[in-house]
Amino acid sequence: MPTVLAAATDSGTGPGPLLLLAILAATGYMIHCLIWPYRSCRYCEGGKHRSPSGRAWRYCHRCNGKGAQLRIGRRLWTYLKNTHDRNSRHR
Ligand SMILES: [Zn+2]
Numbered sequence: 001m002p003t004v005l006a007a008a009t010d011s012g013t014g015p016g017p018l019l020l021l022a023i024l025a026a027t028g029y030m031i032h033c034l035i036w037p038y039r040s041c042r043y044c045e046g047g048k049h050r051s052p053s054g055r056a057w058r059y060c061h062r063c064n065g066k067g068a069q070l071r072i073g074r075r076l077w078t079y080l081k082n083t084h085d086r087n088s089r090h091r
Pocket of ligand 1: 041042043044045047048060061062063064065067068
């Protein structure tokens with residue numbers, strides 16, 4: 001009888017549900033990054049750096065004047081996709 005009880009509690013606890021939740025969260029984040037791949041650039045306003053007078057400006061070199069930067073999840077996605085493509089091409 002005690003062995004059955006131990007087996008039942010073992011299957012109930014463990015990292016299973018937590019791992020599933022982490023995978024779900026990661027998947028949701030990746031989908032979010034696929035739909036909205038950009039975030040606003042934190043180094044400039046709309047891709048422009050204004051001079052102290054406010055009448056002159058230059059393009060931001062961090063985002064190439066777009067005012068948008070690729071999010072980390074999207075970069076990771078591109079990296080994974082490239083490695084997968086490279087692997088499948090070699091095989
Ligand atoms: Zn910028």
